[in-house]
Amino acid sequence: MSAAAEPAESATESLVTASRALVAIAARSLAGLEEQVTLPQYRALVVLASRSQLRPVDLADSLDVSPSTATRMCDRLVAKELVERVHSDSDRREVVLRLSADGRALVSEVTARRRRELRKVIARIPAEDQERLIEALRVFNAAAGEAPESVLALGMSL
């Protein structure tokens, strides 16, 4: 290997570092949530936030869990008044899940917190460097492709 002269290698290192920082920020945005919801529950909220009307079976699908698990997770979220459960009119077998105002607020709060943190970092960057960062990120984002709602993936078991 030709030492650190390779730009690709150097870029990887820089990206690993940046990645660490960004993941840490994302994780920090989630901190404090433990009081209200568990991580699996938060995942469910995120799914519900993205697709406003969802049946339990769809939620189960999205979260890759069994329907019974989804039902019981909803039990807990409904008890916390973060989710509403209404019977479908069109098909009376079905149940429709919707975020409550509180539920929506909770998800919004997390993303707002994350945005705020990112803004703070950017504020520390000189204006002309910001321009270059924007350009570089545009290129990076194009290369990385669309990320299918990252926070979702934050699941693991999580």
Added chain:
Amino acid sequence: MSAAAEPAESATESLVTASRALVAIAARSLAGLEEQVTLPQYRALVVLASRSQLRPVDLADSLDVSPSTATRMCDRLVAKELVERVHSDSDRREVVLRLSADGRALVSEVTARRRRELRKVIARIPAEDQERLIEALRVFNAAAGEAPESVLALGMSL
């Protein structure tokens, strides 16, 4: 607000997008781990990987859980042969925890996977843009500061 003309705003948007992509990659690097360890357990492994000799009480501290929880988490990790437990010579009250070869391999595998993914993204970027990305990331990383082992934070309760 002066529309999208503000570079800071535009930078935030780009950064949010990039952040999503990077979190998704980090999460994907963790995928498949569920077979072997839970997320709390993985967090413990990461802590042990960073500080090679650790007492249960220190681990508990790092993970922000009670000592009894740490003990029992170690029970499971020892059972899986990912962690070794030895009695301290200097102070026979204490127990010293160490990653086993398997444990170290598991953590390495995750970071390697992440690096590989990041490299793939970079490979899609034209060489001269890479140079600019490196420079931009250097500035960004300076502004973001050191992230204290991100994956750790990936915990939430998790």
Added chain:
DNA sequence: GGAAACTATTGCACTCATGCAATACTGAAG
């Protein structure tokens, strides 16, 4: 030497997530 402090562990109790099998409705197709 004995009290006080520290370490690890275990007993007990609880919540959550999880899946598999019923069960109960409802709708659709014949």
Added chain:
DNA sequence: CTTCAGTATTGCATGAGTGCAATAGTTTCC
């Protein structure tokens, strides 16, 4: 109308994480 398929839920069981309190072994400090 009867059977079949789709949907949600509940019963049952398990494993994990969690903390508090009690226990046991060690040091340390008078």
